[in-house]
Amino acid sequence: MSATAERPATRGFVxxxxxxxxxxxxxxxxxxYAADAPIAAPLHATIVQATIACGRIIAIDExxxxxxxxxxDVLTYHNAxxxxxxxFDFTAPSSEExxxxxxxxxxxxxxxxxxxxxxxxxxARAGAALLRVEYESRAPELSPGGARTVExxxxxxxxxxxxxxxxxxxxxxxxxxxxxxxxxxxxxxHNPLEPSATVAEWRDGELIVHDSxxxxxxxxxxLAKSFGLDEEKVRVIAPYLGGGFGCKGFFWxxxxxxxxxxxxxxxxxxxxxxxxxxxxxxxxxxxxxxxLRLGATRDGRLQAILHDVLGTSSRVGTFVETAGGVTxxxxxxxxxxxTHSIARLDVPTPTAMRAPGEAPGSFALGCALxxxxxxxxxxxxxxxxxxxxAVDPSSGLPFSSKHLLAxxxxxxxxxxxxxxxxxxxxxxxxxELVGWGVATATYPALRSPAQARVVLGADGSVDVASATHDLxxxxxxxxxxIAADELGVDPRAIRVRIGDSSFPxxxxxxxxxxxxxxxxxxxxxARRAYREAIAIATSAGGSPLHGLGEDEIEACDGGxxxxxxxxxxxxxGEIVRLGGSGAIEALGSAAPGDEGERLSFHSFGAQFVExxxxxxxxxxxxxxxxxxxxxxxxxNAKTARSQMIGGIVWGIGMALMEETVRDPRAGAVVTNxxxxxxxxxxxxxxxxxxxxxxxxxxxxxxxxxxxIGEIGITGVAAAIxxxxxxxxxxxxxxxxxxxxxxxxxxxxx
Amino acid sequence: MRTSERPAAPARSLPLTLRLNGRDxxxxxxxxxxxxxxxxxxxxxxxxxxxxxxxxxxxxxxLVNGRRTLSCLALALAHAGDAITTIEGLADGxxxxxxxxxxxEHDALQCGFCTPGQILSAVGVIAEGRARTDDEIREAxxxxxxxxxxxxxxxxxxxxxxxxxx
Ligand code: FES
Ligand code: FES
Numbered sequence: 001m002s003a004t005a006e007r008p009a010t011r012g013f014v015x016x017x018x019x020x021x022x023x024x025x026x027x028x029x030x031x032x033y034a035a036d037a038p039i040a041a042p043l044h045a046t047i048v049q050a051t052i053a054c055g056r057i058i059a060i061d062e063x064x065x066x067x068x069x070x071x072x073d074v075l076t077y078h079n080a081x082x083x084x085x086x087x088f089d090f091t092a093p094s095s096e097e098x099x100x101x102x103x104x105x106x107x108x109x110x111x112x113x114x115x116x117x118x119x120x121x122x123x124a125r126a127g128a129a130l131l132r133v134e135y136e137s138r139a140p141e142l143s144p145g146g147a148r149t150v151e152x153x154x155x156x157x158x159x160x161x162x163x164x165x166x167x168x169x170x171x172x173x174x175x176x177x178x179x180x181x182x183x184x185x186x187x188x189x190h191n192p193l194e195p196s197a198t199v200a201e202w203r204d205g206e207l208i209v210h211d212s213x214x215x216x217x218x219x220x221x222x223l224a225k226s227f228g229l230d231e232e233k234v235r236v237i238a239p240y241l242g243g244g245f246g247c248k249g250f251f252w253x254x255x256x257x258x259x260x261x262x263x264x265x266x267x268x269x270x271x272x273x274x275x276x277x278x279x280x281x282x283x284x285x286x287x288x289x290x291x292l293r294l295g296a297t298r299d300g301r302l303q304a305i306l307h308d309v310l311g312t313s314s315r316v317g318t319f320v321e322t323a324g325g326v327t328x329x330x331x332x333x334x335x336x337x338x339t340h341s342i343a344r345l346d347v348p349t350p351t352a353m354r355a356p357g358e359a360p361g362s363f364a365l366g367c368a369l370x371x372x373x374x375x376x377x378x379x380x381x382x383x384x385x386x387x388x389x390a391v392d393p394s395s396g397l398p399f400s401s402k403h404l405l406a407x408x409x410x411x412x413x414x415x416x417x418x419x420x421x422x423x424x425x426x427x428x429x430x431x432e433l434v435g436w437g438v439a440t441a442t443y444p445a446l447r448s449p450a451q452a453r454v455v456l457g458a459d460g461s462v463d464v465a466s467a468t469h470d471l472x473x474x475x476x477x478x479x480x481x482i483a484a485d486e487l488g489v490d491p492r493a494i495r496v497r498i499g500d501s502s503f504p505x506x507x508x509x510x511x512x513x514x515x516x517x518x519x520x521x522x523x524x525x526a527r528r529a530y531r532e533a534i535a536i537a538t539s540a541g542g543s544p545l546h547g548l549g550e551d552e553i554e555a556c557d558g559g560x561x562x563x564x565x566x567x568x569x570x571x572x573g574e575i576v577r578l579g580g581s582g583a584i585e586a587l588g589s590a591a592p593g594d595e596g597e598r599l600s601f602h603s604f605g606a607q608f609v610e611x612x613x614x615x616x617x618x619x620x621x622x623x624x625x626x627x628x629x630x631x632x633x634x635x636n637a638k639t640a641r642s643q644m645i646g647g648i649v650w651g652i653g654m655a656l657m658e659e660t661v662r663d664p665r666a667g668a669v670v671t672n673x674x675x676x677x678x679x680x681x682x683x684x685x686x687x688x689x690x691x692x693x694x695x696x697x698x699x700x701x702x703x704x705x706x707x708i709g710e711i712g713i714t715g716v717a718a719a720i721x722x723x724x725x726x727x728x729x730x731x732x733x734x735x736x737x738x739x740x741x742x743x744x745x746x747x748x749x
Numbered sequence: 750m751r752t753s754e755r756p757a758a759p760a761r762s763l764p765l766t767l768r769l770n771g772r773d774x775x776x777x778x779x780x781x782x783x784x785x786x787x788x789x790x791x792x793x794x795x796x797x798x799x800x801x802x803x804x805x806x807x808x809x810x811x812l813v814n815g816r817r818t819l820s821c822l823a824l825a826l827a828h829a830g831d832a833i834t835t836i837e838g839l840a841d842g843x844x845x846x847x848x849x850x851x852x853x854e855h856d857a858l859q860c861g862f863c864t865p866g867q868i869l870s871a872v873g874v875i876a877e878g879r880a881r882t883d884d885e886i887r888e889a890x891x892x893x894x895x896x897x898x899x900x901x902x903x904x905x906x907x908x909x910x911x912x913x914x915x
Contacts, residue, residue: 023853026861027845027868029796029836036795044790069761121790122781193800193808193862193896242798242862243896275801472860472897642856642902649898674805674894681891685900 017638053140053667070123110280147343166335175295194242283351317349322357366439366718392600435727441605451504460573474639486526488555512707525588647712770838807893859897
């Protein structure tokens with residue numbers, strides 16, 4: 001025991017709020033994002049996009065473009081590499097089935113029609129501005145209401161897209177209290193601050209691509225398939241991403257254009273999308289129209305939920321914004337009917353955006369529950385508690401670890417909820433109306449097979465590698481912490497290398513699954529390396545630990561030592577030298593088993609919000625937000641908190657300002673910049689607090705971690721809309737809640 | 750869209766010397782090259798980021814003669830002789846500038862893409878004496894978007910750096 005007490009604290013890093021290990025690189029400008037790839041003298045490609053939504057190209061006049069000094073070539077469907085249709089499947093997931101620059105057909109405004117390749121960025125930009133493309137245009141279909149093609153997908157990503165149980169219509173009709181409302185959410189764009197970029201280079205028949213992708217191996221798979229190459233002949237590199245939030249997850253056409261341009265010119269090519277192009281080139285969150293019918297008893301117990309969701313998709317790809325995805329799971333309701341429909345329009349393809357489905361779905365459902373509370377004259381938090389589901393009602397399975405009631409409890413106490421008056425317009429501070437709202441946060445816990453490699457070097461170095469990503473999520477840091485705990489090494493001394501398709505397999509950085517997938521793989525690799533080090537240290541002649549058994553040894557401060565005689569110690573570098581093979585290298589892997597057949601895995605949380613509304617100025621702001629989350633074990637208290645704050649900021653943006661507007665006749669995005677598409681700025685964000693109900697979910701994986709990337713946004717918009725109702729007495733069911741809508745609604749009262 | 754078919758005039762390039770992170774740097778560039786593209790594409794200084802290329806995000810913020818400047822809206826040739834400080838020029842060798850150190854300590858960054866611009870803005874805002882309260886920091890730093898939503902931590906970092914720089 002005394003040896004343990006004396007042992008330096010070289011374990012127990014997991015969970016600590018240690019500084020981001022990539023922080024230094026990011027504050028000094030040393031972190032290289034895709035467009036910063038150190039490639040000497042690349043050519044620059046600028047994309048030209050269609051200015052009609054439906055029709056075809058009838059002529060392309062390149063003369064003025066080619067006359068610009070420095071323009072090298074122009075890539076159009078006339079000279080582009082022929083590429084077969086791109087599949088949307090799980091090995092090579094392309095968002096669009098249509099490869100770029102293959103024909104004269106135009107399927108949406110913003111479709112890539114050409115790339116101008118030049119010696120300088122300036123020449124490429126000038127050349128692109130001078131390219132004359134003539135179109136033959138047909139009237140596009142742009143509105144989901146009344147679209148000619150509306151589909152009802154049976155499944156989406158393996159889940160039932162039309163779940164049903166009981167007799168919801170009858171139960172709704174028979175209910176003592178009925179809510180029947182329609183909620184709408186607009187198109188939103190991810191707008192990571194880093195525009196998507198690709199630097200492509202062909203070297204001896206191999207394609208090397210620096211790309212802002214959340215999935216190096218997925219991108220590699222599509223590129224390989226497109227060019228008819230073995231996957232080993234393609235390498236995709238993405239050590240840093242300037243945010244992604246989903247728009248860099250599936251494959252989009254522009255990396256293919258960069259690779260084609262590099263092939264055509266036999267030079268490295270750098271292609272960076274403009275901010276304007278980001279609005280049509282890498283997905284967006286579909287608008288949703290959600291009709292929700294709740295039937296309940298007079299004391300607020302749900303008897304039936306009917307949730308009908310209409311979203312959109314394009315002519316060239318499919319994405320279903322499954323806003324009703326959590327409806328069947330979240331509350332203890334015997335009768336459920338959820339439908340999802342998508343209208344096919346002449347628009348770009350939507351995609352996953354932070355909490356796809358859950359974000360707009362939790363808005364509608366969270367508001368409807370609040371309306372139910374008002375109708376019953378019950379505190380909204382009590383309605384949430386009363387309908388709490390102890391087991392997953394959608395599958396009948398028990399939850400692996402659910403502490404939602406504790407989130408409500410702790411949140412209510414920290415927020416001061418018990419002093420909330422029931423009636424709207426009952427709280428004032430100076431000239432401002434004050435309102436409080438609450439809603440439930442939820443996101444499924446997902447996990448994929450993953451691998452990682454740990455290498456102990458003769459110089460004492462510890463290297464961790466996996467083809468995963470850090471989008472700002474803290475992956476670099478938590479992987480170092482996990483390996484540190486297994487090896488007894490300071491995490492700051494560990495070199496983590498990620499974002500390279502040549503590294504061991506990791507899934508897309510999406511679905512909040514990276515920590516739960518890659519973390520256990522790193523743990524496994526580090527354990528294997530540790531055991532290998534013990535095997536050498538206990539058997540090699542010159543080792544101070546020679547002859548000891550495995551259980552007599554412990555890790556300490558960058559090496560191993562005897563538990564009983566701590567002075568008998570040896571550093572890892574020394575062990576490696578004794579081993580004589582230059583390095584100790586271990587490949588670890590981890591994968592989910594059949595636990596999903598017995599248990600339901602979800603994260604939960606409670607969002608509490610205070611808004612203030614100045615009626616004189618029609619100024620609405622969120623003055624206070626608190627999120628309490630049940631996400632399993634937290635691997636780094638500092639970076640996890642930041643990520644949750646980020647999610648709540650996203651929720652504030654979603655609730656109050658974000659909206660992509662298309663010209664209703666032509667289909668062009670008219671809000672394609674930061675002056676017209678508003679994201680929260682510093683002055684929009686006041687106090688945000690985050691608490692964790694930290695219960696490790698060890699049935700899910702050996703680290704007990706679920707994901708935290710997406711749950712932070714869920715429920716926020718509902719809590720804000722509910723707080724706006726509480727402050728003003730006005731229900732707004734159409735996001736974003738901008739002052740114009742509040743004024744109009746108040747005038748109508 | 751312009752439809753001119755005149756070939757671009759040859760030899761439009763002009764010499765430019767500026768003081769870049771404390772050293773003289775000389776380029777030969779065309780008049781339309783922005784300070785941002787000069788730094789990134791010709792100066793090898795990729796720490797300064799392009800988030801919008803139209804003055805709306807702040808990612809390209811550098812200090813020009815000590816003033817916060819959006820380098821995407823500045824034509825490079827207009828800055829002959831000016832002293833430019835980029836994120837690469839802020840640390841003193843291995844010693845981080847107090848604002849850089851505060852950003853790491855307070856986790857005032859996630860993806861890090863806005864961070865160089867945030868840090869240069871913060872250096873300027875503190876030097877101008879406009880970071881006296883949290884509200885003042887929020888206001889003065891609102892030209893620098895952070896899509897990751899690190900704002901509360903950015904405010905904490907700027908306030909801490911202000912104290913460290915006192
Ligand atoms: S790149 Fe200059 S302000 Fe956005
Ligand atoms: S840290 Fe990602 S945009 Fe600010």
